[in-house]
Amino acid sequence: MSDPILSVKDLRVEFATRSGPLRAIDGVSFDLNKGEVLGFVGESGAGKSLTGTAVIGLIDPPGKITGGEIRLEGRRIDHLSIEELRRIRGREIGMIFQDPLTSLDPLMRIGDQLIETIITHVAVSRTEARARAVKLLEDVGIPAAAERVMSYPHEFSGGMRQRVVIALALAAEPKVIIADEPTTALDVSVQAQIIALLKKLTSERGMAVMLITHDMGVIAQIANRVAVMYSGRIVEIGPVADVVRQPAHPYSMGLMGSIPSLHAEHARLKQIPGSMPRLTALPAGCAFSPRCERADARCKVERPALAATGMTTSACFHPVTSTVAEVAG
Amino acid sequence: MLAFLIRRLFEAALVMIVVAIVAFTLFRFVGDPVSQMVSQDATIAQREALKAELGLNDPLIVQCAHFIWKSLHFDFGISYKFREPVVNLLGQRMPATLELAAIASLFAIGIGIPLGVYTGINRDSLLTRVIMAGSLIGVSLPTFLIGILLIYLFAVTLHWLPSYGRGETTSFFGLWQTGLLTSGGLRALVLPAVTLGLFQLTLVMRLVRSEMMEVLRTDYIRFGRARGLTNRAIYFAHALKNTLVPVITVIGVEIGTLIAFSIITETVFQWPGMGLLFIQSVQFADIPIMAAYLLLSAVIFVTLNLVVDILYMLIDPRIRVAVRA
Amino acid sequence: PASALTFRYAFQGDLNGLDPYTLNETFAQAALNNIYDGLTRRDENLKIVPCLAESWEVLNPLQWRFHLRHGVKFAGGEDFTADDVLFSAERVQQPGSQMTTKIPAGTKVVKVDDYTVDFILTTPNPILIAEWDNWMMMSKKWAEANGAEKPQAASGSQLNAFALKANGTGPFMVVSHEPGVKTVYKPNPNWWDKANKKFNFDEVVFTTIKSPATRVAALLTGEVDLIEPVPVQDMQRIADNPTTSVLTGPELRTVFLYMDEKRDELLYSSVKGKNPFKDLRVRKAFYEAIDIEAIKTKIMRGLATPSALLIAPSLYSRSGEFKRLPYDPADAKKLLAEAGYPDGFELTMHCPNDRYVNDEAICQAVTSMLAKIGIKATLNAMPKAVYFAKAGPAQHYDVSFGMLGWTPSGLDSWNVIANLAGCRDDNGVGGTFNYGGYCNPKVDELNKQILVETDIKKRDELIAQAYKIISDDVGLLPLHQQALAWGVSKKIKIPLRSDDEIMFYTANKQE
Amino acid sequence: MKSQSDDITPTLVTVSKLRKVYDLSGPWLEKVLAGKGKQTVTAVDNVSFDIKRGETFALVGESGSGKTTVARMVVGLLERTAGEVRIDGISVGSTASAGERARLRRSIQMIFQDPYASLNPRWTVGAIIAEPIVTFGLIKGKAAVAERVGELLTLVGLSPADAVKYPHQFSGGQRQRIAIARALSSNPEFIVCDEPTSALDVSVQAQILNLMADLQERLGLTYLFISHNLAVVRHVADQIGVLYLGRLVEIAGSRDIFERPRHPYTKMLIAAVPDLEDPGKAPEGIVGEIPNPVSPPTGCHFHPRCPLAMDRCKIEVPAFRDGVACHLA
Amino acid sequence: MVDSLIKAPRSRLMLRLDAIRDSHLFYSFTRSWIVMVAAFFALLIVAAAALAPLIAPSNPLDLASLDLMNARIPPRWLENGDPQFLLGTDDQGRDLLSALLYGAQVSIGVALLSTVLAILIGVTVGLIAGYYGGIIDTVIMRLTDVQLTFPAILTALLVNGATRAILGDRQIQGSEFWILVVSIALAFWVKYARVVRASTLQERNKDYVHAARLIGVKSWKIIVHHILPNVLGPVTIIGTISLALAIITEATLSFLGVGLPPSHPSLGTLVQVGNEFLMSGEWWIVFFPGIVLAGLALSVNIVGDWLRDALNPKLR
């Protein structure tokens, strides 16, 4: 395997609050390879978005990266000046947000937003930028792109707008795309189309994608690998098929079990008791231990590190590997 | 679009009629015009005759209809006090007030928006805190006190600026006396305009600031940053423009209130505008002037609203659509 | 012209209209006296001197003959002749005029020749010409050409040319007049009295500045050359300022208080069913409760002359014989108790707040002085436009206790007694400005005699009798003559006139 | 408290020919000035279905298909333009007598999508749950009410002590439990659930769905369950109706619809759902988005997106027959 | 019944206190010393005004106690100062400190009452317009349009003039206070009506309202129990800020001569009267009332401003 395009080591993000710093991301590490789609799943508040925003350097105060390092093609980017970071954004790393309705400036024509982005990063003339804009819109599957560049965002439907958002993120051909819940706001049928589009674009352009979502189905369809996050940490990371079929971490397992399936009806869903702890009241040791059937005294005091457990890498003292393996066997 | 404008005009007309009725009824009962007009030794018979002549004995409805009908022809009658047609008086006074209000709003907007943008962007800088605290003083001191203090400081103590009046004015085709073309006129504008505009400046600044802060948190700004747009593009091409929609409404309303607030400023600075005329006529129960003033300020307000609506449409494509649909 | 010399002055009120017959108001009359001349005028000492009439003679008590000045031209170029006098006499009595009393009713005006006019009266009138300096001569020709034969009626339903234009024989003419803002005068090239010309400026600009502080500021900054009136509290400041000074002198106006002595039940009072002011002891108690010296030093800062009479001492030779009742709150309390009000009573005092010098402050002081003898007076101060309507016949004298100031326009006691102390009915027939409705038939009787008595000595005696009765009755409560004060730039030389008229032609400005 | 009709007919809810037209045009004046006729949206058109006692009927459809509108009309929160809803033989609406109306109100309850907006933030949880009890006067006495509130809280897996807290002190899943407790407080027979879990994480969703299933079992509840998530619907429903642009295109038993979808739209919807069992599978054959309901396509609303559309489909509205509305079925 | 449950029993007082201590509001309050100083100052003045009869050295309303010979005495620490009069006296010999305390009482009274009245009117109207919508809403909104045509000060002047004219001079006596209250309230209610209407429009479509309607809760109960508490947030903010505006408006009306009589002065009247002595060197007559007036308005504004920022979730 070649060097990863994006490498995050031991990332830590904290929020300064009046009762001391609040650690929202705690020791997250992962590598993202060229052309790879790495999915991030987890419950709301697990720190998925924050990880993405940290990578692109857009954490709003009072949030701050307080530890670890982020490398883009080997170059550290977590210490860059604002201006240097700005040049990376859009050019090297692009980002897509969840809500296509609000991601576009309602007062500016689609074309102008595209042209503006292109000109910011690439030394081309306006006419050229315009031609590129039309091309981009065509690439993301907007029919009659040449005419529609003059439209305003509200003149598009939700699915179309998300395509525009994607076009904007791709405008300067970044190497890494962070897609934060790119399909959550969309209907299933549109979601399917957007997934197909993303898939096509990544394979055609060889971009690496950090795909953040809470929909395991989406991950399953498009991602190569998946990271499961819980309370600001990655609890399990590995190839999609393995995490889905043979999760090692009890949390991942619970998560998979609670997803209703198209194929089984009326079966009682597996459920994880309780809810994710608030950041202000994180238990010592493994954050999942209060909800975990397998937890023992050690889990309550000591924090497990990520380690290879069967097919995947997980952070658990009592991974589920053996049992599943037995079942699988 | 046309339909929208027509509807707006229709609504405006409705508002105007209500204002006219209100103006008429209110003023019909304030003061006693007759006793203002006759000499102190006039007999009761003379008074009655005058009352009849003024139409004050007709049924109220008739008086009111008459009043509205005449107002439509710019006939507001003749001032009891100045013995001149009210139209002429307003014609003389309006330029002064409009120039004052215009300069005051330029001052308020021209300084308020940049300050608002600055403080909105630099939320917690020291300068922001200073500006924010200072701006509160602008809304906490009564206008008349500010005016008096400014006169005391800049006119009496420092001798920099004149203390009252419009200074030198020049005529514009005999229609419009302007103080904007002479240095004396401009100097005379400074203190009243600052006094009048200070309150609005604060409002505009604070509004721009809070809108700016809100817009800066929106997804499209975040997305703009994520695309690596320059700060300039983010702040001005995107944020400020989006801020303007609500700001324009407020500015429209505030300019309307400037006209009314000029009553105080004009009193303090003896500025020969409509506000001064109004307060003079209030004390004299000069009904024609008061009624006309009210109608005029309503017209100005309604016009401003219309302009705001049109600006709205120019700025915000979504409204254009909503209007078309 | 760039080097034009301009005399600027500011007054607290507006100049309302330029028709000299429309408004009987000191300030308007003064302003117009710079444009128009009367047959007579008053010199700096207020002595009646010839003006458009070079001389006159009383042919008999009922016939006065006036010899008009030759070679006088109106600003508009018309010659001034007897026809103009006849025209003016007719016009001043038209409806809409507030000056009808300038010529006694029934007087015939006869043209003897182009420059001689006779006035034929129905009763003798020794003071016929006393107010004629303010009866201004207008041009018949110009008025007819401009359709302004009738005075501009206050009703304003029709406008005539004199409302906004002026055409007189006086030293100045109006170039522009923006009502309520400013009026610009220029010297009248046709003025007949160039021999008396003292002024040297090319332009006079009058502006209204209502706010006292602003007015003072404008003088201090040199934006105006003269302000009027000067707030008493700012006199020191203006006097201390190197470029300005204050001209002070006694004014002819007497400020006094009146009480409703006519109604059977007082309007604004806690006393029901009777009117305490009908009791002399109560009136006296009010009088004695007022510490006039305190008002003089603390409110007027010395710029007032406490007065025992309703007329300024200089206007009546025997003023010295009258003395104020002493300030004696203890006695006042006693009198009240005797009158049946040992604990006093409540009433409302009405006052103007923009008419006389420190009017509201004086009234406030009076209410607190009254409080000391147990009278709870609530003060209601209001703008003069509202106040005079309320206190006058229009609203049926709707005041129980109020303030008024009076300058007799002929500078004569008859005017005072007739207007302020003559009995009146509910409609104001009789003593029109006798707002309190004081009435003593003996005074009315004396007044009739005063009007026709031509022997000065006898007349003064009759006046003294009338004043004595009024004083003994405590029919009104005289306070003081307020001082006159003009704030002037040191560049300006101008004599202070105690009738408060600013005569431009007597002024001179340093370049 | 079961009514006598129980034994005679198992059908609790009958919805027939339900129709809702929204008037979109502005004030009268505008219509005249703009020279336009009335502008309307037919949000629900000719929708009929029955729900058997103790069963769950699910409505699925994409955003804007009219699910919420149907739900609101069923409970009587929204005026119907046409059609009728009968619950336990009583017609929902004004024709019923006062007593019947009161009984009806007591037997219907609703659970809303957004657990953040469905609880009054200024009320304590106790007051929220007690409101129906107090309004219907079911229990007298403060203590008795408090006790009942405690019971209900326990029933939905919360603690009676939570009654004194305010909604903001709870997580989304807990709030939805509170909403359920409130809905249960008037002992309803029929509960309409408008996307009760779509705002929740999958693990929390599992908890809620399980809870609802338990309650149905214990209390014999009947549900009208609305969702856009086919997998969830499959999991909970006995009968499923598929809505497209306000019209029912298909009704069938849960298993039938997934195993033998008959309407092309149903097929497309099912194809669009990402399948966990089959990671990496690309969704196929999904075209277009739901059209603007103000100007829906003529004939069969689905024809522009339908791979099988014929000329007839463009003109003629297919009748709903045998549980499906398609010319080809 | 529901009401009793809405209200927290006493045992929960401690819980509440904890909540307050934990709240963002309290936190941001303690973080900003300016806000604390302002709140302290405002409270101080309010308390002093409320206790005026107890702490004022003399009663300025008791005319008999005034002695004109005491007029215009400078503050105690200046030359010619009199130990009897800490802040000096005005032109009527009134002890300025006492006048200030009583004047503040009047000003605060007018401002508070008019704001409360404006809120009552505005909230009621806004709730009704917003909840019922339709023609009621249209009519009310057009009315507010008209009202907006007359800016506050003009409205106040008009109402003031009209009331005086209608009541006539005799009934006015002593009711100036209430006329002021009503005129200012009528000038300001529109703001509340608009804000409340807008929030009501949002709230009435929230599911918790639907849930209440579903079980047949009566409209007025929904309005009062459900919607009202949820629309009061912005009302409090506007209320605080308009409180300052009301104080200033009262002063301005006094300046324009339609306020309270000088015998029963408010801060505005005191400034207006004192204003005439600004250039004559008797600065204290205007200075102290001016400072208190501006200080009061300023501190209320600061508190309102902070409240607005602190309560605005979007700005956190």
Ligand SMILES: Nc1ncnc2c1ncn2[C@@H]1O[C@H](COP(=O)(O)OP(=O)(O)OP(=O)(O)O)[C@@H](O)[C@H]1O
């Ligand atoms: N401004 C902030 N102040 C304090 N904590 C914050 C702030 N912003 C985010 N957090 C905390 O950071 C944690 C991670 O948030 P993040 O948005 O990354 O979650 P997420 O996994 O993306 O959730 P979701 O699925 O809801 O988008 C959360 O617990 C959140 O409470």
Ligand SMILES: Nc1ncnc2c1ncn2[C@@H]1O[C@H](COP(=O)(O)OP(=O)(O)OP(=O)(O)O)[C@@H](O)[C@H]1O
């Ligand atoms: N109050 C209303 N006025 C006008 N149109 C409305 C109104 N409410 C809903 N509609 C329209 O009716 C149609 C159906 O809306 P409805 O809310 O029932 O859809 P839904 O299936 O619940 O969608 P979602 O999944 O987004 O909740 C939509 O086109 C919507 O725009």
Ligand SMILES: [Mg+2]
């Ligand atoms: Mg997120």
Ligand SMILES: [Mg+2]
């Ligand atoms: Mg819905």
